[in-house]
Amino acid sequence: MCALVRSKVPFEYCSKDDFPAMLAHWIGHVFYDILPGEGYEIREDQIFTAFQIANAVCKGKVHFAEAGLGTGKTFAYLLSAIPYARFSGKPVIIACASTALQEQLTGPKGDINTLARLLDLDLDVRMAKDPRQFICDLKANRVNNPFTGESSRLLDEVVHWADETDRGERSEVPHIPDRVWSQVAWDETMPCTICSSRGFCKLVRARNYYRSARDLIVCDHGLFFNDLWEREERIADGKLTLLPDYAAVIIDEGHKIILPAAMRAGRQIAEDDLNSMLSLLERLQGARISLLAAAISLRTATSGFFKTLYNSVLEDERTERLAVRVSNDLLRAADTLLRTLSGLHHELQNEQELYTGSLSTTRLQSFEAKIERATAVLDRFCRDGDRDAIVWVDRKEKSLWVVPRNISDLLGKFLFTKKLPVVFSSATLSIGGDFSYFTRTLGLQKPSSSSVDSSFDFAKQVFIYLPRHFSASVREDWFDPALERLVALLRLANGRGLVLVNSPSDVRRIRRGLKNCRFPFEILWEDRAERGYLVERFREEVSSVLVGAGFWEGIDVPGFALSLLVIWRLPFPAQDPLIEARRREVKKQGLNPLTEVDYPEMGLKLKQGCGRLIRKRDDRGVIAILEPVLGTPWEHIVMDAIPAGAEVTETFDTLSLILKN
Ligand code: SF4
Structure with missing residues (x-):
């Protein structure tokens, strides 16, 4: 036996140089010997992906691992992540796209526990949740205070729960709505550095717990980027970083990172947030007149600014x-708001110096933090406008976001230049195996990449219907013939369809168009009920039809209930400021934004949408694209996005064979 055996790693190796070869050998052993012995089939595409990831991890490279549905990409990356964490003595980060996916991955039946059981590994895996998912004891105590507390049944319930809970996680009270949760949850303005509970409150305990994971830390994209952007500053300020030092990062659903990366690098100012602070100040007992006057001025300026802001948005319901x-x-309204914020800040500082006792130190600190954050947003907005920053209004939150335009530069500076293995894993990173759009979006030069198709047999499982007479020339008056086709398809399939559209107005227009159709099945409309409920109903009511713009990703309906996938319109991107920033960027480089941004964006989303149809080996179905494709400049993008090998038909008759079975 070798003298330098590292017992913690699940295989023997002699030296650092020996590790990559032994890792590859072990991965082969797991896939060819151990897993088949447990009833798993040998999938060459999965094994190829695992070897590619192992190679990139050992060489400290950035790697794009595209693997179609059913390939088993999670096992493929875990088999490198686990030994590499033990080899380097630091955990590997797995960043998921959502809390639900974190929970799924780490759950009792999730891939991590399954693999640990199959390989008899004793893994130390901890979940790092977004701090907003935790209660802040200080905030919860304030709500409890009869002087400042808000009364509502749900708020009372959550405050009572806060007294009892050990973990303080939102998942323990899933029925509490955002509006109430925000009254007790941690937020960036909480004065943790001077808080007397620092060191033992629930949030800090949870952070300390996951920070000491030995093998894997499973977080979401938001927390990963929060840590990445703040890391150097926190270290310089002598604060603990959100994530500990790590050996590598696997970014699951890697195609989704741009939005969380941008949001965590940017800042937000919300009207409700400022107003709730002002309401508390205006109700203060014995407050000084000048403090009250500053609060009233700020309320007027806030209202003026947001009114002008809402009048300045470019509406796009998509x-x-x-x-x-x-x-x-x-800009004038922003400047007025800035001046009044500064006035209130000054008054709060006076309040502190005068020791009036009307506000506790922690409350003062959190108000000051709120004002400083709002000031930073407006400063940047007034300075950069929409030139060097990306600016948008969040329709739901009623807030202004200002984020840096150069996310790819930040990624380069804080992530890609660190010689750290970074693996992006997803089913949709390329168009037909060409990764150039995603590569350019991230500002990379030449990442290593691997792409394998889904392990499903699309030639046998899928038919694609592209109506011939829907050519580019009839695009303008396409609605009526498309609706006719939709009705015929739904009748042929006896429901069982998911209709993907691009906007709420598409949903309304189709509903009006189908008003007089008497279908023997139910149609579930996206705007008529909560998303989770609709998906559940669609799954259970086998012949029902689901119509919406928000189902292109993240819904999993295997079996008969989804046999017909209708793409009502091709998902060309909206006037989204993040996309617009990319359009401007490629234009600056002398390229065509339409072919370099809009087409690939559409192709990637279409690929995601098509992925909804076949979820299991025995699923079969039809994908019907009702917007004209044949003869359009984007025909090749559509052809690259639809399931490879699926038979394309232009006539309706062929479909009955598959839909009637
Ligand atoms: S340390 Fe921070 S999160 Fe914990 S109770 Fe204090 S303010 Fe809240």
Whole structure:
């Protein structure tokens, strides 16, 4: 036996140089010997992906691992992540796209526990949740205070729970709505550095717990980027970083990172947030007149600014992020708000110096932090407008976001230049195996990449219907013939269809068009009920039909209930400010934004949408694209995005064979 055996790693190796070869050998042993012995089939595409990831991890490279549905990409990356964490003595980060996916991955039946059981590994895996998912004891105590507390049944319930809970996680009270949760949850303005509970409150305990994971830390994209952008500053300030030092990062659903990366690098100012602070100040007993006057001025300026802001948005119902037309009026309103924020800040500092006792030190600190954050947003907005920053209004939150335009530069500076293995894993990173759009979006030069198709047999499982007479020339008056086709398809399939559209107005228009159709099945409309409920009903009511713009990703309906996938319109991107920033960037480089941004964006989303149809080996179905494709300049993008090997038909008759079975 070798003298330098590292017992913690699940295989023997002699030296650092020996590790990559032994890792590859072990991965082969797991896939060819151990897993088949446990009833798993040998999938060459999965094994190829695992070897590619192992190679990139050992060489400290950035790697794009594209693997179609059913390939088993999670096992493929875990088999490198676990030994590499033990080899380097630091955990590997796995960043998921959502809390639900974190929970799924780490759950009792999730891939991590399954692999640990199959390989008899004793793994130390900990979940790092976004701090907003935790209660802040200080905030919860304030709500409890009869002087400042808000009364509501749900708030009372959550405050009572806060007294009892050990973990203080939102998942323990899933029925509490955002509006109430925000009254007790941690937020960036909480004065943790001077808090007397620092060191033992629930949030800090949870952070300390996951920080000491030995093998894997499973977080979401938001927390990963929060840590990445703040890391150097926190170290310089002598604060603990959000994540500990890590050996590598696997970014699952890697195609989704741009939005969380941008949001965590940017700042937000919300009207409700400022107003709730002002309401508390205005109700203060014995407050000084000048403090009250500053609060009243700020309320007027806040209302004026947000009114002008809402009048300046460019409405596009296909996105929650509305672009802003930056005018002199808006800049003037921002400047007034800035001055009044500074006035209130000054008054709060006086309050502290005068020891009036009307506000506790922690409350003062959190108000000051709120004002400083709002000031930073407005400063940047007034300075950069929409030139060097990306600016948008969040429709739901009623807030202004200002984020740096150069996310790819930040990624380069803080992530890609660190010689750290970074693996992006997803089913949709390329168009037909070409990764150039995603590579350019991240500002990379030449990452290593691997792409394998889904392990499903699309030639046998899928038919694609592209109506011939829907050519580019009839695009303008396409609605009526498309609706006719939709009705015929739904009748042929006896429901069992998911209709993907691009906007709420598409949903309304189709509903009006189908008003007089008497279908023997139910149609579930996206705007008529909560998303989770609709998906559940669609799954259970086998013949039902689901129509919406928000189901292109993240819904999993295997079996008969989804046999017909209708792409009502091709998902060309909206006037989203993040996309617009990319359009401007490629234009600056002398390229065509339409072919370099809009087409690939559409192709990637279409690929995601098509992925909804076949979820299991025995699923079969039809994908019907009702917007004209044949003869259009984007025909090749569509052809690259639809399931490879699926038979394309232009006539309706062929479909009955598959839909009637
Ligand atoms: S340390 Fe921070 S999170 Fe913990 S109770 Fe204090 S303010 Fe809240």
